[in-house]
């Protein structure tokens with residue numbers, strides 16, 4: 137509908153973005169001089185980062201525009217990934233690599249007087265997530281774009297991401313992470329806004345046709361404003377969108393009525409209350425605390441996203457029945473489950489569809505991914521709270537439940553207790569809405585994130601639903617990681633070595649291509665180059681440890697790493713008790729014997745939820761042990777213990793390439809998948825782990841002689857717990873010695889650690905620390921032995937990397953696309 141002459145004018149003026157070094161330099165200088173208002177005389181590294189990012193952003197947004205235009209024009213099915221967390225980390229390095237212009241920028245920056253590594257370091261992580269769940273969402277976005285899938289992410293634009301962790305006198309302190317000061321990667325869309333309603337009442341009324349309709353009215357409105365973050369695919373022009381919603385007072389900055397009446401304070405207060413919704417990320421991992429503001433966040437984000445999705449669908453003028461052919465929505469955990477209810481509300485109350493037709497559309501549209509079986513992480517909301525905040529939604533939930541239970545009753549007339557067990561409403565005091573059950577009932581597929589986990593949910597928390605719906609509704613999609621960030625970006629030298637031997641970078645987009653490396657496992661020259669790279673990565677981490685924590689570590693030691701959120705089920709306590717055991721053993725040795733021992737550095741990192749007292753005690757013990765061991769003259773380099781402050785994505789990029797062995801030692805059956813296990817192996821490190829989550833599939837892929845497994849199996853956990861409670865519970869004698877040493881005051885005031893000890897000794901040892909201790913210690917001895925034979929060790933590492941193809945998030949996304957979303961890639965033609 138745009139006249140030809142106008143089109144021509146637009147075309148003539150079209151921006152193309154830079155290609156070569158000269159073009160980059162021009163763009164860089166232009167941004168320094170105009171956007172930033174500086175010059176070569178006051179362009180520090182931070183300004184250089186800004187200018188570089190803006191130059192790349194300009195390029196990205198052109199590809200973004202073309203991608204979106206093409207997707208709109210072809211109008212094929214899109215997938216929407218709804219996640220309350222996107223743990224993106226830094227964007228610049230990733231953008232440069234994915235576009236394929238890092239070398240160009242490197243030369244350009246050098247010409248202008250900067251080292252690219254220093255410039256990359258300037259960026260603040262986008263840390264809109266807690267841990268694995270949020271990082272998985274970020275890996276998925278990278279794969280979706282790299283594989284040319286038409287896909288959008290929807291999330292919240294938190295003003296404060298996950299807090300920054302400081303370690304002060306051995307304790308965790310939380311500092312707010314204000315990351316939005318300068319963020320070149322987002323595009324505010326002040327024209328894309330949605331009014332979101334809360335509270336109010338529902339009125340029934342009869343429409344012209346005599347039908348009863350529900351009208352939700354009153355309450356308050358909050359405005360959602362869209363911020364778009366371009367997601368570049370690797371080696372493809374496809375650039376997808378991550379849309380993050382920010383909240384502000386509806387109807388502009390102030391309520392002018394109030395303002396003019398002299399009620400300035402309360403008009404500002406209204407505005408602040410609205411902005412509170414997207415102000416902060418809840419810092420809990422694997423825990424739901426049931427706070428009203430969290431529910432508000434969920435509805436705010438879900439309602440804005442659905443409005444957007446429905447608006448886009450309606451532009452195509454298709455009938456509603458085609459909605460599921462055009463739209464797939466994936467629920468990342470139960471956090472977005474209200475989307476099911478909201479879509480039903482839109483279709484029935486606003487679009488006037490009959491309940492059954494609407495419900496058919498809803499259930500064909502949604503898929504739900506479960507990430508945990510831990511009971512404390514399963515979301516439940518008090519009925520009263522939902523009623524108050526979202527009165528119409530509660531009615532719809534009750535109706536969904538009614539129809540569901542009627543069908544169950546019909547199918548299982550003899551099982552009266554079944555209705556109570558599977559009801560979306562838990563008949564407790566107070567009554568609760570069970571979000572996972574609602575998510576299952578409202579989706580056509582439910583998946584777990586590793587084989588063991590997907591089996592477990594079918595036999596435990598969702599057992600009844602397998603009976604009701606049959607097994608086909610439940611499936612497994614084992615997690616994966618993007619090899620672009622976790623190999624190519626984090627470990628450029630290893631990536632280059634591999635590429636030089638495989639004859640190109642193809643493995644970055646088809647990770648199974650790595651398997652040809654297996655032929656080189658015994659190649660002396662290759663092993664040498666491989667070891668040199670590992671050593672260089674360890675030197676880099678050693679420097680980071682020195683610079684940040686002040687501890688000197690010898691890069692020739694075995695680096696033993698456990699970095700992840702601090703949680704009792706992940707068992708950092710088992711690790712530190714093991715470290716103490718090692719320390720005591722070294723102390724007990726004669727000097728000659730001691731000299732023969734293998735030097736080790738135990739590296740820990742991870743945040744504790746601010747209200748998770750036991751997790752904070754674990755951090756304190758690790759630091760207390762470090763303080764004693766690291767200055768013990770008898771021990772020297774034989775053992776160092778380091779707690780790395782503020783573990784995050786950009787630090788993981790330094791840590792993963794530098795580990796020899798990493799620890800994935802959750803109580804069997806508790807870690808749904810784990811994804812850092814994959815990152816460490818892909819970077820040429822071996823792992824010690826329990827038979828849990830994806831460790832099991834990693835073992836299957838790389839072979840059980842290339843992994844150090846220990847501990848009890850998931851199937852035995854329940855019985856063991858039972859014996860702790862009702863039998864005689866004896867503590868492992870070596871562990872008991874460790875406890876006694878702590879209680880002697882060797883690591884400071886014993887009382888500081890009494891709860892950790894009591895959890896094992898007196899409170900049933902729920903996480904089986906004592907049961908697994910012996911096997912853990914023995915397995916670490918095997919690690920030491922194996923490490924002494926470096927040739928063998930390096931061969932194991934090479935073989936493991938060669939067999940890691942399965943764990944690419946590309947494989948994972950292809951499985952979702954085929955078995956859950958039913959979508960096809962849409963490659964960008966040169967247009």
Ligand code: GPK
Pocket residue numbers: 266267268269270272420421422423507508513585615807808809810811829
């Ligand atoms: C699971 F339930 C949760 C949660 O609240 N946060 C979180 O990060 C993790 N997860 C699992 O703990 C990991 O095992 C898993 O690999 C990851 O989600 C991604 O699926």
